[in-house]
Amino acid sequence: MMQNEAEPPATGSRAWQRRQRVAHILASAERIFAEAGFGGASMSALAAAAGLPKANLHYYFGTKEALYTALLDSILDLWLSATDSIRPESDPAEALTAYVRAKMAWSRTRPYASKVFANEVLHGAPYLGSYLAGELRALVREKSRVLEGWIAEGRMEPVDPPHLFFAIWAMTQTYADFEAQIRAVLDRPELTAQDHARGSDMVLRLVLKGCGLRFGAAEGLGE
Amino acid sequence: MMQNEAEPPATGSRAWQRRQRVAHILASAERIFAEAGFGGASMSALAAAAGLPKANLHYYFGTKEALYTALLDSILDLWLSATDSIRPESDPAEALTAYVRAKMAWSRTRPYASKVFANEVLHGAPYLGSYLAGELRALVREKSRVLEGWIAEGRMEPVDPPHLFFAIWAMTQTYADFEAQIRAVLDRPELTAQDHARGSDMVLRLVLKGCGLRFGAAEGLGE
DNA sequence: GAGAAAGCTGACCAATCGGTCAATCTTGTT
């Protein structure tokens, strides 16, 4: 029988075990690629991180490049999933708040994934280029039209939607990608939940007030 | 006679020629490191970019690491020079506008430098760490006090100054560091002056309105 | 339980890595 690709294979089956191992390799590779970049990450370092012999990684992925692109693919899904709240019938302030919150949460919970993505784009997106020009561009077009609709209805001030997205991406991801700089300036061994909360507040303040929306700052940050 | 280190040596002199060559190597290395990262940049690629034999780079810098840190040092000065406009007696809106403009100009004119810096921080700032925790932290402390002064005088709304800086850095540098992504979304072979102007406007809008300051948008963006 | 298929890995490979060095050339000093 043909196994439907969309359906997860039965627990314990061969295909299931393969997916488990592939997922485990990708998970450990995320950290190595994030810390060393593509060029700086060696197959032996990737193998050591996964706790497997180097030849085993080659068995599953063939080449270092294939392993890297497989990792990028697995990260891409996360990147797009946060825009769901931006729909024509949504309240602008609520939708943007949810979007910023989702992006900030992603920086907090998946910092290595964010760094791998950032590293790829930073170096000219050699592997991600076609995706950026395809799916991402289409997504931004779609969501920009939603914002333009809100603007036409007088529900928010006229802003350039794509550049608003660029600003939101930059501000939210900086808490993952440039975490070393933020930690150094704030003099922290690690960013605390409060640091993230303050960052989140700042981003929301700038975005909402910048769009002429009410910024409640309803968060209890304490003191 | 002792040559004063602060004074530039006479044109054509041996020391002058040395500085010229060092500067030329650093200038060409900037692009290689920006595009490939530290690990991905090879000495032979750096040598090819400089149009010199590999052994010549080793003669001037000793190791790849020394060449890289020399480049980082040369970039750091640029990074700090833009905050001059933020002084207690300045007008908040004017000071922040000048700061954002300076940062945006830096992204436009020195994208490779920005990318090298970003890459370093992205990978945990192994070479820049002590500088970030030293000079940069001190600078942010100093400028944060200026902002707190403005806030106390009621000249701007109460915002968390360090996080405001993080937001400004992120938004302005994204036009250099994540240029590949922005280009892809905007469907441009290269970012135009208008793209940068629109980005600059967006950043100013978010920063000024976020701080409760007037955003004039006095720019003639055409159309 | 026999054969096939998939999983696994130690040993090995050519290529490239960062770096060294002796030999040569150029320049400044006297």
Place this chain on the structure above:
DNA sequence: AACAAGATTGACCGATTGGTCAGCTTTCTC
């Protein structure tokens, strides 16, 4: 002109790189 110091570089080095493969074990199928 003679010498010293600095500048230059082709040839080379051991180490590490990404990648291969033969041979073994495990698991599935019938």
